[in-house]
Amino acid sequence: MSDNNLLSPNSAPHSDVEQIKRKSNYLRGSLTETLEDVITGSIPEDDNRLMKFHGSYMQDDRDLRNERNKQKLEPAYQFMLRVRAAGGVVTPEQWLMMDRVAQKYGNSTIRLTTRQSFQLHGVIKWNLKQTIKEVNDELLSTLAACGDVNRNVMCNPNPYQSDIHGEVYEWAGRISAHLDPRTRAYHEIWLDGEKVLDSLEHDEGQEPIYGPVYLPRKFKIGVAIPPSNDVDVFSQDLGYIAIIENGRLKGFNVTVGGGMGMSHGDPKTYPQVAQVIGFCTPEQVVDVAEKTVTIQRDYGDRAVRKHARFKYTIDDRGIDWFINELHSRLGWSLEPARPYHFDHNGDRYGWVKGSNGKWHYTLFIQNGRIKDDGDNRLMTGLREIAKAHNGDFRLTANQNLIIGNISSQKKKKLEELFKEYGLTEGSHYTALKRNSMACVALPTCGLAMAESERYLPDLLNLIEPMLDESGLREEDIVIRMTGCPNGCARPMLAEIAFIGKAPGKYNMYLGGGFTGNRLNKLYKENIGETEILDSLRPILSHYAKDRRDGEHFGDFTIRAGYVKEVRSGQDFHS
Ligand code: SRM
Ligand code: SF4
Numbered sequence: 161m162s163d164n165n166l167l168s169p170n171s172a173p174h175s176d177v178e179q180i181k182r183k184s185n186y187l188r189g190s191l192t193e194t195l196e197d198v199i200t201g202s203i204p205e206d207d208n209r210l211m212k213f214h215g216s217y218m219q220d221d222r223d224l225r226n227e228r229n230k231q232k233l234e235p236a237y238q239f240m241l242r243v244r245a246a247g248g249v250v251t252p253e254q255w256l257m258m259d260r261v262a263q264k265y266g267n268s269t270i271r272l273t274t275r276q277s278f279q280l281h282g283v284i285k286w287n288l289k290q291t292i293k294e295v296n297d298e299l300l301s302t303l304a305a306c307g308d309v310n311r312n313v314m315c316n317p318n319p320y321q322s323d324i325h326g327e328v329y330e331w332a333g334r335i336s337a338h339l340d341p342r343t344r345a346y347h348e349i350w351l352d353g354e355k356v357l358d359s360l361e362h363d364e365g366q367e368p369i370y371g372p373v374y375l376p377r378k379f380k381i382g383v384a385i386p387p388s389n390d391v392d393v394f395s396q397d398l399g400y401i402a403i404i405e406n407g408r409l410k411g412f413n414v415t416v417g418g419g420m421g422m423s424h425g426d427p428k429t430y431p432q433v434a435q436v437i438g439f440c441t442p443e444q445v446v447d448v449a450e451k452t453v454t455i456q457r458d459y460g461d462r463a464v465r466k467h468a469r470f471k472y473t474i475d476d477r478g479i480d481w482f483i484n485e486l487h488s489r490l491g492w493s494l495e496p497a498r499p500y501h502f503d504h505n506g507d508r509y510g511w512v513k514g515s516n517g518k519w520h521y522t523l524f525i526q527n528g529r530i531k532d533d534g535d536n537r538l539m540t541g542l543r544e545i546a547k548a549h550n551g552d553f554r555l556t557a558n559q560n561l562i563i564g565n566i567s568s569q570k571k572k573k574l575e576e577l578f579k580e581y582g583l584t585e586g587s588h589y590t591a592l593k594r595n596s597m598a599c600v601a602l603p604t605c606g607l608a609m610a611e612s613e614r615y616l617p618d619l620l621n622l623i624e625p626m627l628d629e630s631g632l633r634e635e636d637i638v639i640r641m642t643g644c645p646n647g648c649a650r651p652m653l654a655e656i657a658f659i660g661k662a663p664g665k666y667n668m669y670l671g672g673g674f675t676g677n678r679l680n681k682l683y684k685e686n687i688g689e690t691e692i693l694d695s696l697r698p699i700l701s702h703y704a705k706d707r708r709d710g711e712h713f714g715d716f717t718i719r720a721g722y723v724k725e726v727r728s729g730q731d732f733h734s
Contacts, residue, residue, distance in 0.1 A: 215302025248276025248555030319520030420647025432729030438494025505676030528559030541581025601643025610660025
């Protein structure tokens, strides 16, 4: 960012995307006409930019690219559709709808994402409108699932303290509804003008919070309930840490300036962990969110998209500048932050009885992909569970699923279904796998440099015997992979991470904090499978021999000198 731009926000020439947004008439563009074009299964780039705000990305099946190219066919264009529900809580009816549309219009799989949303893949252009309509008919939405707006608000799905979860979840929902775009474009284009969600009622064709060009970049909010940091609150642009005293929700510590994305070899881009800046009461959370978003709207970099995330606005101007600006817009000041403690950023699996007397089951879903595949009948099993279940489903931030609020009478029936469909046993239930996440990557993600979801399970199968050799099989070690450095599975916060560099090649990172509190550091660059295994084996065996009581793997790799501790994202590359 130039000094000039620092002094006068957004004075540098704005990027092309800013022009597209400005001309779009509140996200309308020419989408209606484009969708009617029968000549091609694709849409023009300008409309594709706008489509993101409506929750969809144009993609093509990268496995088929070369073959189609050889046959002089246009790429196998298809659309990814992201369906959001604040805090990831949905009803069995909504689950069944997602299952139905995945079979009817998608590639017969559902992807549970790292932000507690659903993704459908493989929807062709001509089915998009009907798919979006069916999603909205069940009161879910794709609006603002992507694009330069506030994204799905994450919330710890806490099945343990049901009352606290209910309360915190309600605040997350209010933040989400308050920051929903108000444009009628979504309704006009996809729902023939029908009014479906209350949060959209007050639309006047204007955007009181976002304005006509929306935000400079995506914006992410997460709410954590300690001791669980499953939402990786320090990776969020804006985070809230619930402060519970004597079993009651007192308010939230506020965190700002986290983010994962970077580009390989470009030190001007880096992941960052958020800073805790103070405390607010529950009634103040919506105000804090709105004012923070408007600060980013006004000061975020609209010239260089790679530099447009809120973390750079804060790092360039300083945290004190931000706090002053926030207090001045709020007209009141945050209180000092209160003590809190996180013990893990993963999920806890299996049965738990909530404080409301209902049962909850956290089910491990490898990399969030729900599908039937040979003997693996996960999708059918979950469909049958949804038919029998009258509680809720909660998508976790680690791509897993909680089947929530099960009565004692229903518990037995669901246990039978778990057994019938083999949902709770099998070789993928090892400790390493339960602590693993991989992003989607190939074949659908246009930005993937290497495999991720399709490769991590195989790599873990090779790492597990090494854990056995060292007696570490049951050790919780957070391990994550992404196909590129955008960080969709938040790999920069893992104790071991692999970030795709080229087909079959990864950068390997070590030293992330077990509670999601510290970034990791590059250990080896551009390595393939053999080198990955050769590099890890001695470190794991060293850890098994020399670790201190209760010492986590990430902490050990720093103490033993394998990598330097990263205190701020600005030191990530150095
Ligand atoms: Fe992401 C872009 C998938 C969570 C950082 N992400 C993409 C796209 C849309 C690729 C594209 O732009 O063409 C991917 C679609 C792949 C596909 O085929 O489905 C994609 N991101 C995902 C999901 C599905 C990964 C998953 O395995 O679950 C997650 C959907 C979340 C949701 O439901 O809303 C997902 N993405 C994240 C996260 C994690 C989070 O939010 O907690 C991050 C890092 C946190 C952050 O934003 O800093 C993340 N995605 C990115 C970035 C880098 C942003 C940046 O600051 O540079 C991109 C690229 C971009 O925006 O230009 C990206
Ligand atoms: Fe695609 Fe990269 Fe995100 Fe993986 S991390 S889904 S490869 S953008």
